[in-house]
Amino acid sequence: MSEYMIFNLVPTFHEAPISLNLFLKDTSSFLKRLNAEQADKKYILYPKQSKEMKRYLEQAEGDTIITYLPMETAGAFVYGNKTAVVRVIDGEKPLPTGVNDELPVFSAEEFSDIDIKTVIIGGNAKKKGTFTFSKKITPRAILDQCSSVKEWKGIYFGYPMGKMLGANQLDEEIELTTDYIHIFDETDCILDQLYKIAERYSKESCGRCVYGFEGVTQINMILSDLVMKKGKSEDIELLLDLCSVMETQALCDIGASAARTVLTALQNFREEVEEHVAKKNCRAVICVKYVTYHILADLCTGCTDCVDACEDDAILGKKKFVHVIDQDECIQCGACMAACEEGAIVKAGAVKPKTPKKPVPCG
Numbered sequence: 222m223s224e225y226m227i228f229n230l231v232p233t234f235h236e237a238p239i240s241l242n243l244f245l246k247d248t249s250s251f252l253k254r255l256n257a258e259q260a261d262k263k264y265i266l267y268p269k270q271s272k273e274m275k276r277y278l279e280q281a282e283g284d285t286i287i288t289y290l291p292m293e294t295a296g297a298f299v300y301g302n303k304t305a306v307v308r309v310i311d312g313e314k315p316l317p318t319g320v321n322d323e324l325p326v327f328s329a330e331e332f333s334d335i336d337i338k339t340v341i342i343g344g345n346a347k348k349k350g351t352f353t354f355s356k357k358i359t360p361r362a363i364l365d366q367c368s369s370v371k372e373w374k375g376i377y378f379g380y381p382m383g384k385m386l387g388a389n390q391l392d393e394e395i396e397l398t399t400d401y402i403h404i405f406d407e408t409d410c411i412l413d414q415l416y417k418i419a420e421r422y423s424k425e426s427c428g429r430c431v432y433g434f435e436g437v438t439q440i441n442m443i444l445s446d447l448v449m450k451k452g453k454s455e456d457i458e459l460l461l462d463l464c465s466v467m468e469t470q471a472l473c474d475i476g477a478s479a480a481r482t483v484l485t486a487l488q489n490f491r492e493e494v495e496e497h498v499a500k501k502n503c504r505a506v507i508c509v510k511y512v513t514y515h516i517l518a519d520l521c522t523g524c525t526d527c528v529d530a531c532e533d534d535a536i537l538g539k540k541k542f543v544h545v546i547d548q549d550e551c552i553q554c555g556a557c558m559a560a561c562e563e564g565a566i567v568k569a570g571a572v573k574p575k576t577p578k579k580p581v582p583c584g
């Protein structure tokens with residue numbers, strides 16, 4: 222008989238509480254199976270913020286075998302690491318000490334069915350929400366359920382997988398272990414998305430290992446420079462070198478998964494990322510520093526709404542005059558575009574529309 226078993230309902234992604242939902246959906250059959258397991262002590266870890274769990278515990282009958290342990294977080298990557306989770310039963314913080322998949326720690330999902338995986342799909346998928354797939358699956362089979370190949374540009378498999386795949390890997394079988402998948406389309410910039418993912422990893426990294434913590438910090442700084450138009454051509458090679466070492470040397474899956482995300486993104490979308498440096502162009506017209514706003518003369522009615530919306534006084538014009546944006550003053554906030562009911566304000570990347578240099582009468 223094993224000394225203890227831990228059932229971990231704390232999500233890695235707060236937006237994808239897969240195990241918690243599975244447990245709450247059918248607590249009685251879950252607990253029946255749990256009680257049949259041979260172990261001296263059984264623990265259920267759950268996110269303290271969960272109102273549904275609180276309601277359940279208020280009504281639950283006392284159980285001397287199972288100890289419920291509330292965790293302060295609504296979700297964190299460390300709860301995907303078994304060495305981190307076992308520390309909790311000794312009253313310690315959940316910090317990884319390595320990787321040990323033999324430890325008796327289970328998600329509700331692992332305990333219920335080892336062949337299927339429930340995930341939340343987000344991003345620019347046609348259909349979003351909860352999906353259930355076979356654990357061995359191809360990206361194409363996932364896309365068939367939530368999007369179409371036409372509308373799709375990239376697919377991100379979150380922690381602990383850390384993969385950003387493109388069109389050339391649609392039919393490669395993968396082992397689905399993440400709770401969260403994000404779909405990108407042509408309106409998404411891969412660099413911008415990669416930076417957002419890296420920012421999340423930098424908040425999740427516990428600081429225990431140099432390769433994980435320092436590596437994620439460095440990734441974040443390099444990507445920030447690229448997004449802010451301060452990148453250099455050698456930054457891409459630097460990222461590749463850094464992430465190749467991190468992937469094997471980080472103490473746990475958090476550092477390795479962050480590195481893998483960057484490596485796979487560069488493997489599949491290098492041209493798009495490089496374009497930011499080489500051509501000063503964001504092809505999706507998303508990265509603010511690569512974007513300019515312009516007012517189209519044939520659509521502007523000179524209503525002045527955009528002038529009122531611009532807090533930086535960057536728009537020149539008066540009633541019934543075609544307005545003009547002063548590019549030296551504009552901070553690319555986009556407030557004018559949202560305010561213009563005529564659709565006269567557009568965003569541009571490397572190719573800019575022709576517009577008057579000064580306000581001219583409309584029509």
Ligand code: SF4
Nearest residue numbers: 521522524525527561
């Ligand atoms: S750009 Fe739009 S909001 Fe601004 S003056 Fe012209 S029509 Fe009005």
Ligand code: SF4
Nearest residue numbers: 531551552554555557
């Ligand atoms: S993008 Fe923002 S700062 Fe630039 S002109 Fe429009 S409102 Fe003003």
